[in-house]
Amino acid sequence: MALSSGPLVTSLLLFLVAFSLHNAHASINSSWKNAAHNNIGPKKLISTPKQNRHMLLAGSWKKAHATFYEGGSGTFGGACGYEDVVKDGYGLDTAAVSTVLFNKGLACGACYEIRCVDSPQGCKPGQASIKVTATDLCPPNFAQSSENGGWCNPPREHFDLAKPAYLKIAEYKAGIIPVQYRRVPCKRQGGIHFTIxxxxxxxxxxxxxxxxxxxxxxxxxxxxDKLTWTDLKRNWGEKWETGAMLTGETLTFKVTTSDGRCITSERITPKGWQFGQTFVGKNA
Structure with missing residues (x-):
């Protein structure tokens, strides 16, 4: 029996069209993948870095004045409750700050960069600036004018520097010097100290x-064991109190700083810790 060639030719044409379309699609898809690869690399996502919301940045420079006071590692931490500023991690580059800056002890532990300015006879040449920690209060003296002796009277912003820190930027004979200061992040060695x-x-x-x-x-x-998360109350300076029963517990502390950063130091005490001991936690 003779067969008609019409259906055969039609089927062949349909096959060729489908094959051509498949190859064209594959070619386009391959070209798109190559273009994408050349722009962003294989399987990589483009993203913008997130800002650290809890990172204190250096502030703007402000004007103030500075003096110095005598003492030592055992006295420079007075109003903040630091019995020894060296053992507590601050060294001798510390300052007693005026009432406004002290803010009822909220400033304890904050760091400032200070530079001597506008006093050719008072500023020590070659020392750009120093960084100090607020560890004490410079009390007001209302018996004297804020322009003559009452340097720490409100609303003045004033730094009574520990003598070793003062002598890094100014001459001893200068007494009081004009300065510029700004708030800066604190760089510490080791972890947070907890003394119970x-x-x-x-x-x-x-x-x-x-x-x-x-x-x-x-x-x-x-x-x-028994003690759930408990808030401590500021007693004074950096002394924090609680009437909760802490003895016989392995303790975890959580510290929040003014920039919102929260640091948890997990199980840093043994169960049988004793009063008077200092324990070191995390600082990041």
């Missing part, structure tokens, strides 16, 4: 050597 004193019914925790913003706005503690 008191008794089983009243605990006083000193928090020191805090990096970043440096100044603490909140402290919490919890144990491993």
């Amino acid at each position: 004193t008191g008794n089983p019914y009243f605990n006083l925790i000193k928090v020191a050597n805090v990096g970043g913003a440096g100044d603490v706005v909140k402290v919490q503690v919890k144990g491993e």
Whole structure:
């Protein structure tokens, strides 16, 4: 029987069209992948870095004045409760700040960059600036004018520097010098120090050597057994109190600084810790 060639030819034409379309699609798809690869690389996503919301940045420069006071590592931490500024991680580059800056102890642990300006006879040449930690209060003297002796009277912003720090930027004979200052992040060696004193019914925790913003706005503690997260109350300076039962617990501390950064130091005490001991946590 003879077969018609019409259907065969039609089927062949349809096959060729489909084949051509498939190859064209493959070619376009391949070209698109190559173009994409050349622009962003294989399987890579383009993203913009996120800013660290909890990173204190250096502030703008402001005008103030500075003097100095005598003392040592055991006295430069007075109003903030630091018994020894060297052991607490701050060294001798510290300052007692005026009432306005001290802000009822909220400034304790904060860091400032200070430079001597506009005093050719008072500023020490070759020293650009120093960085100091606020560890004490320069009390007001209302018996004297804020322009003549009452340097720390409100609303003045004033730094009474520890003598070793002052002598890095100014001559001893200058007495009082004009300065510029700005708030800066604190760089610390090692972790946060927690010193626990008191008794089983009243605990006083000193928090020191805090990096970043440096100044603490909140402290919490919890144990491993019975004690749940408990807020501590600022007693004075960087001394924080609680009547919660801490003894017999392995303790975890959480510290929040003024820039919102929260640092948790997990299980840093043994279960049998003793009052008067200092424990070192994290600083990041």
